[in-house]
Amino acid sequence: MATNSNLTARGGETERSNLALGRLGDFVGFRLRRVQNQLSRKFAAANADMGLRSGLFSSLAIVAANPGISQSELSSEVGLDKSVTVTIIDELEKYGWAERRRSPDDRRRHALYVTPEGDRQLDRLFARMEEVEGAVLHSLTEAEHQMLNDVLDRMYDAVVREL
Structure with a gap:
């Protein structure tokens, strides 16, 4: 059963929300999206000086990790429409x-x-990402963090197989 441990940001401060998730709390997709939305918002704020569009950092990082990747492979990996990727x-x-x-x-x-x-900018962006995620990941042990990564990778593989 879903628990209510909602925290919301208001006026720069984080506070516990009294809102129940209801049936949404039973769905992993909602819970993942909720965390991702908050991390994305914080990452965007940390990089406001650069005016980065959504998806730019992850696309650059995937290209760096896979030199010579095609546009369609990149589009598929980051989960963006091909026109957005272009x-x-x-x-x-x-x-x-x-x-x-x-x-x-x-x-x-x-x-x-x-x-x-691009490599220099990636170093800068990864340092900022570490700051943003570090503030959240401190609540997990190293073993929990590794388990979370393993579970997310298995879930991703299962979703991709379904497509």
Whole structure:
């Protein structure tokens, strides 16, 4: 059964909410989205000086981890519509953080690569992400954190298999 441990941010302070989750509390998707929304909001606030669009950081990080990835592979991995992914790649190129190159294997597709400037920005963004998530993850032990990652990875694999 769902418990009510809702915390909300109001006026820069966090307080316990008296709102019940009701039946939504029984669904993992809602609980995951609720945490993700709060972390995204805090990450966006931490990076307001950069004016980053949603999805830009994760896309850049995936490209860095997978040099030569195609636009469609990136779109699939980050869960964004292909047209949104193209816009994000355009923006990454505009910032000078990534570049498209013709794939050596298939001239019809673009391979994506992070530039040295993109690597510098990733270091900066990951440091900020560590600050944002560190404030939340301190409530978990290292074993719980690892278990959470393992469970989330298994859930992701199950969802992708269903598609």
